[in-house]
Amino acid sequence: MSKYRYSKVSGDASIREYISLEEDIDGEYTIVSKLNTPLHKIAIVEQEGNLLVYSGGYVMFSTTDDEDRYSEAMVHIAMAAAAKRKRVLIIGGGGGITTREALRYSDVRKITTLDLDEVIMKIGKKLEPVVAFNKGSLNHDKVKTVNEDGRKFLEETDKKWDVIILDLPEPSRKSVEVSRLYSVEFYSLLKERLNPGGAISIACSNGDSTPQYLWSIYATLRDAGFHVLPYYYLEEDDADDWLYCLATTSEVNPNDLSMVVSTKNLTTERLRQMFDLPYYLNIAKNTGKIQTDDNTVLVDIIDKAYYNFE
Template sequence: MTYKKAQVISRKSNNTPLTKPRALSLRDYISKDDEPDGKYKILLRMKTPYQRIAVVELKNGKVLVYGDGYVMFGTTGDDNIWAESLVHIPMAAAKKQQNVLMIGGGGGITTREVLRYRGVNTVTVVDIDSKMLDLGRNLKQLVKFNKGSLSNAKVKTVIRDGRAFVEKSQMKWDVIIIDVPEPSHDSPGLSRLYSREFFTLLKNRLTTGGVISIACSMISEMPEFCWSVIATIKAAGLYVLPYHYDARKKYGEDWCFCAASNKPLASSDLNIKISTRYLTSSKLKSMFQFSSKYRRKWSRRKIQTDNNKVLADIHERY
Protein backbone atom coordinates (compact mmCIF):
# COMPACT_ATOMS: atom_id res chain seq x y z
CA MET A 1 0.00 0.00 0.00
CA THR A 2 1.98 3.01 -1.19
CA TYR A 3 1.37 6.65 -1.85
CA LYS A 4 3.30 8.56 -4.50
CA LYS A 5 3.72 12.22 -5.21
CA ALA A 6 2.03 13.30 -8.42
CA GLN A 7 4.42 13.47 -11.35
CA VAL A 8 5.43 17.08 -11.99
CA ILE A 9 5.62 18.21 -15.62
CA SER A 10 7.27 21.61 -15.86
CA ARG A 11 7.24 24.37 -18.48
CA LYS A 12 10.52 26.22 -19.02
CA SER A 13 8.88 29.20 -20.67
CA ASN A 14 5.72 30.16 -22.47
CA ASN A 15 7.29 29.03 -25.74
CA THR A 16 8.62 25.71 -24.47
CA PRO A 17 6.42 22.62 -24.80
CA LEU A 18 5.69 20.43 -21.83
CA THR A 19 8.48 17.98 -21.06
CA LYS A 20 7.61 14.45 -22.13
CA PRO A 21 7.71 11.85 -19.37
CA ARG A 22 10.75 9.61 -19.77
CA ALA A 23 10.28 6.01 -20.79
CA LEU A 24 10.30 3.67 -17.82
CA SER A 25 13.22 1.26 -17.58
CA LEU A 26 13.73 -2.05 -15.81
CA ARG A 27 15.29 -0.18 -12.87
CA ASP A 28 12.01 1.68 -12.29
CA TYR A 29 10.42 -1.68 -11.57
CA ILE A 30 13.31 -3.67 -10.05
CA SER A 31 15.99 -1.65 -8.28
CA LYS A 32 19.59 -2.73 -8.46
CA ASP A 33 19.68 -3.03 -4.66
CA ASP A 34 16.72 -5.43 -4.61
CA GLU A 35 17.41 -7.36 -7.81
CA PRO A 36 17.35 -11.13 -7.22
CA ASP A 37 20.56 -13.13 -7.30
CA GLY A 38 20.87 -15.50 -10.23
CA LYS A 39 18.42 -15.95 -13.08
CA TYR A 40 14.84 -14.76 -12.83
CA LYS A 41 11.87 -14.19 -15.10
CA ILE A 42 9.67 -11.11 -15.14
CA LEU A 43 6.06 -12.30 -15.20
CA LEU A 44 4.41 -8.89 -15.10
CA ARG A 45 5.12 -5.17 -15.17
CA MET A 46 2.43 -2.53 -14.75
CA LYS A 47 2.08 1.09 -13.70
CA THR A 48 -0.87 2.00 -11.49
CA PRO A 49 -1.92 5.46 -10.26
CA TYR A 50 0.05 4.72 -7.05
CA GLN A 51 3.14 2.73 -7.99
CA ARG A 52 5.06 0.65 -10.50
CA ILE A 53 4.49 -3.07 -9.88
CA ALA A 54 6.60 -5.97 -11.08
CA VAL A 55 6.18 -9.68 -10.44
CA VAL A 56 9.32 -11.80 -10.68
CA GLU A 57 9.63 -15.58 -10.71
CA LEU A 58 12.85 -16.99 -9.26
CA LYS A 59 14.58 -20.09 -10.56
CA ASN A 60 13.17 -22.09 -7.62
CA GLY A 61 9.61 -21.19 -8.68
CA LYS A 62 8.96 -18.68 -5.90
CA VAL A 63 7.75 -15.19 -6.77
CA LEU A 64 8.52 -11.68 -5.54
CA VAL A 65 6.20 -8.69 -5.91
CA TYR A 66 7.91 -5.31 -6.29
CA GLY A 67 6.52 -1.85 -5.65
CA ASP A 68 8.49 1.07 -7.13
CA GLY A 69 11.58 -1.08 -7.44
CA TYR A 70 11.61 -2.71 -4.02
CA VAL A 71 10.30 -6.05 -2.80
CA MET A 72 6.93 -5.72 -1.06
CA PHE A 73 6.16 -9.40 -0.45
CA GLY A 74 6.48 -12.80 -2.05
CA THR A 75 6.24 -16.52 -1.48
CA THR A 76 9.53 -16.99 0.37
CA GLY A 77 10.38 -18.12 3.90
CA ASP A 78 10.94 -14.61 5.22
CA ASP A 79 7.38 -13.68 4.20
CA ASN A 80 6.13 -16.41 6.54
CA ILE A 81 8.32 -15.15 9.39
CA TRP A 82 7.12 -11.58 8.83
CA ALA A 83 3.46 -12.60 8.79
CA GLU A 84 3.73 -14.73 11.93
CA SER A 85 5.51 -11.93 13.81
CA LEU A 86 3.10 -9.22 12.77
CA VAL A 87 -0.09 -11.22 13.35
CA HIS A 88 0.28 -13.68 16.20
CA ILE A 89 1.62 -11.32 18.87
CA PRO A 90 -1.40 -8.94 18.73
CA MET A 91 -3.83 -11.85 18.30
CA ALA A 92 -2.40 -13.42 21.47
CA ALA A 93 -2.48 -10.12 23.38
CA ALA A 94 -6.03 -9.10 22.40
CA LYS A 95 -8.97 -9.97 24.64
CA LYS A 96 -11.01 -11.01 21.57
CA GLN A 97 -10.17 -11.79 17.93
CA GLN A 98 -13.61 -11.53 16.35
CA ASN A 99 -13.19 -8.47 14.11
CA VAL A 100 -9.83 -7.62 12.55
CA LEU A 101 -8.79 -4.63 10.44
CA MET A 102 -5.82 -4.97 8.11
CA ILE A 103 -4.37 -1.81 6.56
CA GLY A 104 -2.06 -2.91 3.74
CA GLY A 105 -1.25 -6.57 3.29
CA GLY A 106 -2.52 -6.80 -0.30
CA GLY A 107 -0.68 -10.07 -0.81
CA GLY A 108 -3.05 -11.89 1.55
CA ILE A 109 -0.25 -13.50 3.57
CA THR A 110 -1.02 -11.79 6.88
CA THR A 111 -4.74 -12.39 6.24
CA ARG A 112 -3.97 -16.10 5.88
CA GLU A 113 -2.50 -16.10 9.40
CA VAL A 114 -5.46 -14.17 10.88
CA LEU A 115 -7.91 -16.70 9.42
CA ARG A 116 -6.25 -19.51 11.33
CA TYR A 117 -8.13 -18.34 14.44
CA ARG A 118 -11.55 -19.96 14.65
CA GLY A 119 -12.99 -17.06 16.64
CA VAL A 120 -12.47 -14.61 13.78
CA ASN A 121 -15.77 -13.41 12.30
CA THR A 122 -14.63 -10.68 9.91
CA VAL A 123 -11.37 -9.45 8.40
CA THR A 124 -11.44 -6.10 6.63
CA VAL A 125 -8.45 -5.62 4.31
CA VAL A 126 -7.93 -2.04 3.15
CA ASP A 127 -5.50 -1.21 0.34
CA ILE A 128 -5.36 1.85 -1.85
CA ASP A 129 -4.14 -0.06 -4.90
CA SER A 130 -6.65 -2.47 -6.43
CA LYS A 131 -3.92 -4.10 -8.52
CA MET A 132 -2.09 -5.31 -5.43
CA LEU A 133 -5.26 -6.93 -4.14
CA ASP A 134 -5.87 -8.43 -7.58
CA LEU A 135 -2.48 -10.12 -7.38
CA GLY A 136 -3.29 -11.50 -3.93
CA ARG A 137 -6.57 -12.88 -5.22
CA ASN A 138 -5.55 -14.12 -8.66
CA LEU A 139 -1.80 -14.74 -9.08
CA LYS A 140 -1.69 -18.51 -8.79
CA GLN A 141 1.60 -18.68 -6.87
CA LEU A 142 0.33 -16.14 -4.34
CA VAL A 143 -3.09 -17.76 -4.05
CA LYS A 144 -1.45 -21.09 -3.26
CA PHE A 145 0.84 -19.38 -0.71
CA ASN A 146 -1.89 -17.35 1.01
CA LYS A 147 -4.36 -20.26 0.81
CA GLY A 148 -6.90 -18.15 -1.04
CA SER A 149 -7.32 -15.89 1.98
CA LEU A 150 -8.55 -12.83 0.10
CA SER A 151 -11.44 -14.85 -1.36
CA ASN A 152 -12.51 -16.24 2.00
CA ALA A 153 -16.14 -15.51 2.96
CA LYS A 154 -14.97 -13.83 6.19
CA VAL A 155 -12.80 -11.34 4.31
CA LYS A 156 -13.98 -8.00 2.97
CA THR A 157 -11.56 -6.07 0.75
CA VAL A 158 -11.81 -2.29 0.47
CA ILE A 159 -10.00 -0.21 -2.16
CA ARG A 160 -9.33 2.99 -0.29
CA ASP A 161 -6.74 5.07 1.49
CA GLY A 162 -6.34 3.43 4.91
CA ARG A 163 -6.41 6.69 6.84
CA ALA A 164 -9.52 7.91 5.04
CA PHE A 165 -11.26 4.59 5.65
CA VAL A 166 -10.67 4.71 9.40
CA GLU A 167 -11.68 8.39 9.60
CA LYS A 168 -15.03 7.68 7.94
CA SER A 169 -15.77 4.43 9.76
CA GLN A 170 -17.49 4.25 13.13
CA MET A 171 -16.58 0.59 13.66
CA LYS A 172 -14.37 -0.73 16.41
CA TRP A 173 -12.00 -3.65 16.00
CA ASP A 174 -10.45 -6.20 18.32
CA VAL A 175 -7.18 -6.26 16.38
CA ILE A 176 -5.80 -3.67 13.95
CA ILE A 177 -2.74 -4.62 11.89
CA ILE A 178 -0.74 -1.97 10.02
CA ASP A 179 1.46 -3.45 7.29
CA VAL A 180 2.54 -0.62 5.00
CA PRO A 181 5.91 0.59 3.65
CA GLU A 182 8.02 3.15 5.45
CA PRO A 183 7.47 6.83 4.67
CA SER A 184 10.18 8.25 2.42
CA HIS A 185 10.84 11.44 0.51
CA ASP A 186 9.38 9.68 -2.54
CA SER A 187 6.27 8.58 -0.61
CA PRO A 188 5.69 11.28 2.02
CA GLY A 189 1.96 10.57 2.27
CA LEU A 190 2.72 7.35 4.13
CA SER A 191 3.70 9.46 7.14
CA ARG A 192 -0.01 9.92 7.81
CA LEU A 193 -0.23 6.19 8.60
CA TYR A 194 2.53 6.52 11.21
CA SER A 195 1.59 9.82 12.81
CA ARG A 196 0.52 10.68 16.36
CA GLU A 197 -2.82 11.86 14.97
CA PHE A 198 -3.45 8.54 13.22
CA PHE A 199 -2.52 6.46 16.27
CA THR A 200 -4.84 8.64 18.36
CA LEU A 201 -7.60 7.83 15.88
CA LEU A 202 -6.83 4.10 16.10
CA LYS A 203 -6.85 4.30 19.89
CA ASN A 204 -10.51 5.24 19.68
CA ARG A 205 -11.28 2.47 17.19
CA LEU A 206 -10.23 -0.37 19.51
CA THR A 207 -12.68 -2.49 21.43
CA THR A 208 -12.02 -3.01 25.15
CA GLY A 209 -8.85 -5.09 25.33
CA GLY A 210 -8.12 -4.51 21.63
CA VAL A 211 -4.57 -4.46 20.27
CA ILE A 212 -2.81 -2.76 17.35
CA SER A 213 0.33 -4.11 15.68
CA ILE A 214 2.65 -2.06 13.52
CA ALA A 215 5.58 -3.08 11.33
CA CYS A 216 8.47 -0.75 12.21
CA SER A 217 11.04 -1.61 9.51
CA MET A 218 14.53 -3.04 10.16
CA ILE A 219 15.97 -2.17 13.53
CA SER A 220 19.32 -3.58 12.37
CA GLU A 221 19.57 -0.75 9.82
CA MET A 222 17.30 2.02 11.13
CA PRO A 223 17.00 1.79 14.93
CA GLU A 224 15.97 5.45 15.12
CA PHE A 225 13.01 4.65 12.87
CA CYS A 226 11.78 1.90 15.19
CA TRP A 227 12.22 3.98 18.35
CA SER A 228 10.53 7.01 16.75
CA VAL A 229 7.47 4.93 15.80
CA ILE A 230 7.27 3.62 19.36
CA ALA A 231 7.65 7.11 20.82
CA THR A 232 4.94 8.39 18.47
CA ILE A 233 2.52 5.66 19.57
CA LYS A 234 3.20 6.49 23.22
CA ALA A 235 2.56 10.17 22.46
CA ALA A 236 -0.90 9.12 21.23
CA GLY A 237 -1.68 7.78 24.71
CA LEU A 238 -1.25 4.07 24.01
CA TYR A 239 0.76 1.47 25.91
CA VAL A 240 3.43 -0.10 23.72
CA LEU A 241 5.13 -3.50 23.74
CA PRO A 242 8.03 -3.47 21.23
CA TYR A 243 9.51 -6.67 19.85
CA HIS A 244 11.71 -7.85 17.00
CA TYR A 245 12.56 -10.93 14.99
CA ASP A 246 16.28 -11.40 14.47
CA ALA A 247 16.76 -13.06 11.08
CA ARG A 248 20.29 -11.80 10.49
CA LYS A 249 21.84 -15.25 10.22
CA LYS A 250 19.58 -16.31 7.36
CA TYR A 251 18.42 -13.06 5.78
CA GLY A 252 20.79 -10.42 7.17
CA GLU A 253 17.93 -8.44 8.71
CA ASP A 254 16.39 -7.82 12.13
CA TRP A 255 12.76 -6.72 11.87
CA CYS A 256 11.12 -4.48 14.45
CA PHE A 257 7.43 -4.53 15.37
CA CYS A 258 5.31 -3.25 18.21
CA ALA A 259 1.98 -4.04 19.79
CA ALA A 260 -0.09 -1.22 21.28
CA SER A 261 -3.21 -1.07 23.41
CA ASN A 262 -5.29 1.07 25.75
CA LYS A 263 -4.10 -1.19 28.56
CA PRO A 264 -0.56 -2.22 29.63
CA LEU A 265 0.85 -5.20 27.72
CA ALA A 266 3.34 -7.73 29.06
CA SER A 267 5.16 -10.42 27.08
CA SER A 268 4.72 -12.82 30.01
CA ASP A 269 0.94 -12.71 29.46
CA LEU A 270 1.10 -13.82 25.84
CA ASN A 271 -0.26 -17.24 24.98
CA ILE A 272 -0.31 -18.10 21.28
CA LYS A 273 -3.07 -20.67 21.04
CA ILE A 274 -2.32 -21.99 17.57
CA SER A 275 0.77 -23.73 16.22
CA THR A 276 3.41 -21.53 14.62
CA ARG A 277 6.45 -22.50 12.66
CA TYR A 278 8.81 -19.70 13.68
CA LEU A 279 7.51 -18.30 16.97
CA THR A 280 8.89 -21.03 19.21
CA SER A 281 8.94 -20.56 23.00
CA SER A 282 12.67 -19.81 22.99
CA LYS A 283 12.31 -17.40 20.07
CA LEU A 284 9.42 -15.61 21.75
CA LYS A 285 11.54 -14.97 24.80
CA SER A 286 14.31 -13.36 22.75
CA MET A 287 11.89 -11.27 20.68
CA PHE A 288 11.17 -8.94 23.60
CA GLN A 289 14.83 -8.41 24.47
CA PHE A 290 16.80 -5.70 22.69
CA SER A 291 20.59 -5.52 22.62
CA SER A 292 22.36 -2.51 24.09
CA LYS A 293 23.49 -1.37 20.63
CA TYR A 294 19.83 -0.90 19.71
CA ARG A 295 18.79 0.59 23.05
CA ARG A 296 21.48 3.25 22.83
CA LYS A 297 19.63 4.76 19.88
CA TRP A 298 16.49 5.38 22.00
CA SER A 299 17.73 8.91 22.76
CA ARG A 300 17.45 9.78 19.05
CA ARG A 301 13.70 9.16 18.94
CA LYS A 302 11.39 11.83 17.55
CA ILE A 303 7.61 12.17 17.24
CA GLN A 304 6.00 11.81 13.81
CA THR A 305 3.02 14.11 13.26
CA ASP A 306 0.85 14.93 10.27
CA ASN A 307 2.94 18.06 9.77
CA ASN A 308 6.56 16.89 9.83
CA LYS A 309 8.91 14.52 7.96
CA VAL A 310 10.56 12.74 10.88
CA LEU A 311 10.35 9.17 9.56
CA ALA A 312 10.93 10.11 5.92
CA ASP A 313 14.09 11.98 6.96
CA ILE A 314 15.34 8.94 8.90
CA HIS A 315 14.61 6.72 5.90
CA GLU A 316 16.50 9.12 3.64
CA ARG A 317 19.61 9.08 5.86
CA TYR A 318 19.87 5.30 5.60
Protein backbone atom coordinates (compact mmCIF):
# COMPACT_ATOMS: atom_id res chain seq x y z
CA MET A 1 0.00 0.00 0.00
CA SER A 2 1.34 3.43 -0.88
CA LYS A 3 1.34 6.06 1.83
CA TYR A 4 1.33 9.84 1.55
CA ARG A 5 0.60 12.87 3.68
CA TYR A 6 -2.63 14.73 3.03
CA SER A 7 -3.33 18.12 4.60
CA LYS A 8 -7.07 18.59 4.77
CA VAL A 9 -8.43 21.00 2.17
CA SER A 10 -12.17 21.54 2.52
CA GLY A 11 -14.01 20.70 -0.68
CA ASP A 12 -11.08 18.96 -2.42
CA ALA A 13 -12.90 16.91 -5.06
CA SER A 14 -10.16 14.29 -5.26
CA ILE A 15 -10.65 13.28 -1.64
CA ARG A 16 -14.38 14.06 -1.36
CA GLU A 17 -15.10 10.86 -3.26
CA TYR A 18 -13.65 9.01 -0.27
CA ILE A 19 -14.17 11.27 2.76
CA SER A 20 -17.31 13.40 2.90
CA LEU A 21 -17.36 16.93 4.27
CA GLU A 22 -19.58 15.69 7.12
CA GLU A 23 -16.86 13.22 8.13
CA ASP A 24 -13.90 15.57 7.74
CA ILE A 25 -10.96 14.88 10.04
CA ASP A 26 -9.46 17.57 12.25
CA GLY A 27 -5.77 18.14 11.55
CA GLU A 28 -3.37 16.27 9.32
CA TYR A 29 -3.68 12.59 8.58
CA THR A 30 -2.13 9.99 6.34
CA ILE A 31 -4.10 8.23 3.65
CA VAL A 32 -2.74 4.71 3.74
CA SER A 33 -4.74 3.57 0.73
CA LYS A 34 -7.63 4.47 -1.55
CA LEU A 35 -9.49 1.48 -2.97
CA ASN A 36 -12.29 1.19 -5.50
CA THR A 37 -14.37 -1.97 -5.24
CA PRO A 38 -17.47 -2.91 -7.25
CA LEU A 39 -19.49 -1.73 -4.24
CA HIS A 40 -17.61 1.08 -2.51
CA LYS A 41 -14.94 3.74 -2.61
CA ILE A 42 -12.78 2.93 0.42
CA ALA A 43 -10.16 5.07 2.13
CA ILE A 44 -7.90 3.76 4.88
CA VAL A 45 -6.71 6.70 6.97
CA GLU A 46 -4.12 6.87 9.76
CA GLN A 47 -4.25 9.60 12.39
CA GLU A 48 -2.53 9.72 15.77
CA GLY A 49 -1.78 6.00 15.71
CA ASN A 50 -5.34 4.96 14.83
CA LEU A 51 -6.78 3.64 11.57
CA LEU A 52 -10.12 4.79 10.21
CA VAL A 53 -11.75 2.88 7.37
CA TYR A 54 -14.07 5.02 5.24
CA SER A 55 -16.64 3.60 2.85
CA GLY A 56 -18.81 5.80 0.67
CA GLY A 57 -17.43 8.87 2.43
CA TYR A 58 -18.25 7.81 5.98
CA VAL A 59 -16.37 5.94 8.71
CA MET A 60 -17.33 2.29 8.59
CA PHE A 61 -15.07 1.24 11.48
CA SER A 62 -11.86 2.30 13.20
CA THR A 63 -9.29 1.28 15.80
CA THR A 64 -10.29 4.07 18.21
CA ASP A 65 -11.72 4.07 21.72
CA ASP A 66 -15.00 5.25 20.18
CA GLU A 67 -15.18 2.01 18.22
CA ASP A 68 -14.76 0.02 21.44
CA ARG A 69 -17.64 1.88 23.07
CA TYR A 70 -19.89 1.64 20.03
CA SER A 71 -19.31 -2.09 19.54
CA GLU A 72 -19.74 -2.96 23.20
CA ALA A 73 -23.13 -1.24 23.24
CA MET A 74 -24.00 -2.92 19.96
CA VAL A 75 -23.26 -6.47 21.13
CA HIS A 76 -23.57 -6.91 24.88
CA ILE A 77 -27.15 -5.74 25.36
CA ALA A 78 -28.47 -8.40 22.96
CA MET A 79 -26.17 -11.01 24.50
CA ALA A 80 -27.50 -10.14 27.96
CA ALA A 81 -31.12 -10.34 26.80
CA ALA A 82 -30.90 -13.64 24.91
CA ALA A 83 -31.94 -16.87 26.60
CA LYS A 84 -29.02 -18.63 24.88
CA ARG A 85 -25.89 -17.45 23.08
CA LYS A 86 -24.69 -20.54 21.26
CA ARG A 87 -25.28 -19.29 17.71
CA VAL A 88 -24.67 -15.66 16.73
CA LEU A 89 -25.23 -13.94 13.38
CA ILE A 90 -23.58 -10.59 12.63
CA ILE A 91 -24.65 -8.72 9.51
CA GLY A 92 -22.32 -5.84 8.61
CA GLY A 93 -19.33 -7.13 10.55
CA GLY A 94 -16.45 -6.78 8.11
CA GLY A 95 -14.23 -4.94 10.59
CA GLY A 96 -14.40 -7.82 13.06
CA ILE A 97 -14.91 -5.62 16.15
CA THR A 98 -18.46 -6.79 16.93
CA THR A 99 -17.26 -10.35 16.32
CA ARG A 100 -14.45 -9.74 18.83
CA GLU A 101 -17.03 -8.73 21.43
CA ALA A 102 -19.24 -11.77 20.77
CA LEU A 103 -16.23 -14.06 21.20
CA ARG A 104 -15.90 -12.93 24.82
CA TYR A 105 -18.66 -15.40 25.74
CA SER A 106 -17.51 -18.93 26.48
CA ASP A 107 -20.92 -20.38 25.65
CA VAL A 108 -20.79 -19.08 22.07
CA ARG A 109 -20.29 -22.06 19.77
CA LYS A 110 -20.58 -20.51 16.30
CA ILE A 111 -20.55 -16.97 14.90
CA THR A 112 -21.49 -16.26 11.30
CA THR A 113 -20.23 -12.83 10.23
CA LEU A 114 -21.47 -11.31 6.97
CA ASP A 115 -20.26 -8.38 4.94
CA LEU A 116 -21.33 -7.65 1.39
CA ASP A 117 -17.94 -6.27 0.35
CA GLU A 118 -15.14 -8.84 0.10
CA VAL A 119 -12.49 -6.11 0.36
CA ILE A 120 -13.90 -4.82 3.67
CA MET A 121 -13.78 -8.37 5.02
CA LYS A 122 -10.17 -8.77 3.83
CA ILE A 123 -9.23 -5.60 5.69
CA GLY A 124 -10.77 -7.07 8.85
CA LYS A 125 -8.95 -10.36 8.32
CA LYS A 126 -5.54 -9.26 7.04
CA LEU A 127 -4.67 -5.61 7.69
CA GLU A 128 -2.33 -5.89 10.67
CA PRO A 129 -3.48 -2.91 12.80
CA VAL A 130 -7.13 -3.90 12.32
CA VAL A 131 -6.41 -7.56 13.09
CA ALA A 132 -4.57 -6.50 16.25
CA PHE A 133 -7.55 -4.36 17.26
CA ASN A 134 -10.17 -7.06 16.59
CA LYS A 135 -7.88 -9.69 18.16
CA GLY A 136 -7.97 -11.83 15.03
CA SER A 137 -11.68 -12.44 15.49
CA LEU A 138 -12.49 -13.05 11.83
CA ASN A 139 -9.83 -15.77 11.69
CA HIS A 140 -11.08 -17.53 14.84
CA ASP A 141 -12.12 -21.17 14.53
CA LYS A 142 -15.59 -20.37 15.93
CA VAL A 143 -16.20 -17.80 13.18
CA LYS A 144 -17.47 -18.34 9.66
CA THR A 145 -17.20 -15.32 7.36
CA VAL A 146 -19.55 -14.83 4.42
CA ASN A 147 -19.50 -12.22 1.65
CA GLU A 148 -23.15 -11.89 0.75
CA ASP A 149 -26.13 -9.60 1.05
CA GLY A 150 -27.71 -10.20 4.46
CA ARG A 151 -31.24 -10.48 3.16
CA LYS A 152 -30.34 -12.89 0.37
CA PHE A 153 -28.42 -15.01 2.86
CA LEU A 154 -31.40 -15.27 5.22
CA GLU A 155 -33.87 -15.92 2.42
CA GLU A 156 -31.81 -18.87 1.25
CA THR A 157 -31.23 -20.57 4.61
CA ASP A 158 -33.49 -22.19 7.18
CA LYS A 159 -30.89 -21.94 9.97
CA LYS A 160 -31.72 -20.12 13.20
CA TRP A 161 -29.68 -18.05 15.65
CA ASP A 162 -29.90 -17.06 19.30
CA VAL A 163 -28.50 -13.55 18.78
CA ILE A 164 -28.48 -11.42 15.63
CA ILE A 165 -26.48 -8.18 15.39
CA LEU A 166 -27.33 -5.71 12.61
CA ASP A 167 -24.60 -3.10 12.16
CA LEU A 168 -25.60 -1.61 8.83
CA PRO A 169 -25.04 1.69 7.03
CA GLU A 170 -27.88 4.16 6.82
CA PRO A 171 -29.78 4.00 3.53
CA SER A 172 -29.39 7.03 1.27
CA ARG A 173 -30.42 8.25 -2.16
CA LYS A 174 -27.25 6.60 -3.47
CA SER A 175 -28.06 3.31 -1.74
CA VAL A 176 -31.84 3.12 -1.45
CA GLU A 177 -31.62 -0.67 -1.70
CA VAL A 178 -30.15 -0.75 1.83
CA SER A 179 -33.66 0.12 3.04
CA ARG A 180 -34.59 -3.52 2.36
CA LEU A 181 -32.43 -4.45 5.37
CA TYR A 182 -34.59 -2.21 7.58
CA SER A 183 -38.06 -3.06 6.27
CA VAL A 184 -40.93 -4.79 8.02
CA GLU A 185 -40.60 -7.60 5.48
CA PHE A 186 -36.95 -8.12 6.44
CA TYR A 187 -37.64 -7.89 10.16
CA SER A 188 -40.38 -10.51 9.76
CA LEU A 189 -37.80 -12.75 8.09
CA LEU A 190 -35.40 -12.12 11.00
CA LYS A 191 -38.12 -13.22 13.41
CA GLU A 192 -38.41 -16.52 11.55
CA ARG A 193 -34.62 -17.01 11.81
CA LEU A 194 -34.47 -16.32 15.55
CA ASN A 195 -34.63 -19.10 18.13
CA PRO A 196 -37.19 -18.84 20.98
CA GLY A 197 -35.82 -16.44 23.58
CA GLY A 198 -33.60 -14.84 20.95
CA ALA A 199 -32.49 -11.21 20.78
CA ILE A 200 -31.52 -8.74 18.06
CA SER A 201 -29.65 -5.45 18.31
CA ILE A 202 -29.86 -2.84 15.58
CA ALA A 203 -27.80 0.34 15.13
CA CYS A 204 -30.12 3.34 14.75
CA SER A 205 -27.96 6.37 13.88
CA ASN A 206 -27.53 9.41 16.18
CA GLY A 207 -30.14 10.99 18.41
CA ASP A 208 -29.09 14.62 18.17
CA SER A 209 -30.04 14.87 14.49
CA THR A 210 -32.29 11.90 13.66
CA PRO A 211 -34.50 10.77 16.60
CA GLN A 212 -37.24 9.94 14.08
CA TYR A 213 -34.88 7.38 12.54
CA LEU A 214 -34.78 5.48 15.84
CA TRP A 215 -38.54 5.61 16.29
CA SER A 216 -39.21 4.47 12.73
CA ILE A 217 -37.04 1.38 13.27
CA TYR A 218 -38.85 0.89 16.60
CA ALA A 219 -42.26 1.10 14.90
CA THR A 220 -41.18 -1.23 12.09
CA LEU A 221 -39.86 -3.86 14.50
CA ARG A 222 -43.07 -3.74 16.51
CA ASP A 223 -45.10 -4.14 13.33
CA ALA A 224 -43.04 -7.28 12.59
CA GLY A 225 -44.10 -8.72 15.96
CA PHE A 226 -41.09 -8.00 18.18
CA HIS A 227 -40.95 -6.68 21.72
CA VAL A 228 -38.74 -3.60 21.33
CA LEU A 229 -36.65 -1.53 23.75
CA PRO A 230 -34.72 1.46 22.40
CA TYR A 231 -31.47 2.37 24.16
CA TYR A 232 -28.59 4.80 23.73
CA TYR A 233 -24.93 5.31 24.56
CA LEU A 234 -23.49 8.75 25.28
CA GLU A 235 -20.12 9.75 26.66
CA GLU A 236 -20.26 13.00 28.62
CA ASP A 237 -17.37 14.50 26.65
CA ASP A 238 -18.66 13.29 23.28
CA ALA A 239 -21.01 15.20 20.99
CA ASP A 240 -22.70 12.14 19.49
CA ASP A 241 -25.15 9.78 21.09
CA TRP A 242 -25.45 6.36 19.46
CA LEU A 243 -28.92 4.89 19.26
CA TYR A 244 -29.92 1.24 19.12
CA CYS A 245 -32.97 -1.01 19.35
CA LEU A 246 -33.13 -4.28 21.26
CA ALA A 247 -35.73 -6.57 19.69
CA THR A 248 -36.77 -9.81 21.39
CA THR A 249 -39.24 -12.63 20.92
CA SER A 250 -40.49 -12.27 24.50
CA GLU A 251 -40.82 -9.26 26.78
CA VAL A 252 -37.64 -8.13 28.57
CA ASN A 253 -37.28 -5.94 31.66
CA PRO A 254 -34.07 -3.89 31.39
CA ASN A 255 -33.65 -4.02 35.17
CA ASP A 256 -33.30 -7.79 34.92
CA LEU A 257 -30.36 -7.59 32.50
CA SER A 258 -26.78 -8.06 33.69
CA MET A 259 -23.35 -8.02 32.10
CA VAL A 260 -22.08 -11.57 31.77
CA VAL A 261 -18.53 -10.68 30.71
CA SER A 262 -16.09 -7.92 31.60
CA THR A 263 -15.53 -5.10 29.08
CA LYS A 264 -13.71 -1.76 28.98
CA ASN A 265 -16.76 0.47 29.20
CA LEU A 266 -19.85 -1.41 30.32
CA THR A 267 -21.03 -2.51 33.73
CA THR A 268 -24.42 -3.88 34.72
CA GLU A 269 -25.35 -0.46 36.09
CA ARG A 270 -24.33 1.29 32.86
CA LEU A 271 -26.14 -1.31 30.76
CA ARG A 272 -29.44 -0.68 32.56
CA GLN A 273 -29.00 3.10 32.45
CA MET A 274 -28.83 3.01 28.65
CA PHE A 275 -32.55 2.22 28.50
CA ASP A 276 -33.43 5.42 30.36
CA LEU A 277 -33.88 7.66 27.34
CA PRO A 278 -33.49 11.42 27.69
CA TYR A 279 -36.39 13.78 27.16
CA TYR A 280 -35.32 14.90 23.67
CA LEU A 281 -35.59 11.31 22.46
CA ASN A 282 -38.79 10.39 24.30
CA ILE A 283 -40.75 13.35 22.94
CA ALA A 284 -40.17 12.08 19.39
CA LYS A 285 -41.60 8.61 20.11
CA ASN A 286 -44.78 9.10 18.09
CA THR A 287 -42.94 10.36 15.00
CA GLY A 288 -41.87 6.91 13.78
CA LYS A 289 -43.18 5.53 10.49
CA ILE A 290 -43.04 1.95 9.22
CA GLN A 291 -40.33 1.19 6.66
CA THR A 292 -41.42 -1.26 3.96
CA ASP A 293 -39.75 -2.69 0.87
CA ASP A 294 -41.69 -0.16 -1.21
CA ASN A 295 -41.20 3.17 0.58
CA THR A 296 -38.31 5.49 1.49
CA VAL A 297 -39.10 6.34 5.12
CA LEU A 298 -35.52 6.15 6.43
CA VAL A 299 -33.94 7.72 3.34
CA ASP A 300 -36.31 10.67 3.68
CA ILE A 301 -35.34 11.14 7.34
CA ILE A 302 -31.62 11.09 6.54
CA ASP A 303 -32.06 13.47 3.60
CA LYS A 304 -33.96 15.98 5.72
CA ALA A 305 -31.53 15.77 8.65
CA TYR A 306 -28.25 15.96 6.76
CA TYR A 307 -28.97 17.39 3.33
CA ASN A 308 -31.95 19.69 4.04
CA PHE A 309 -34.11 17.89 1.48
CA GLU A 310 -37.85 18.14 2.17
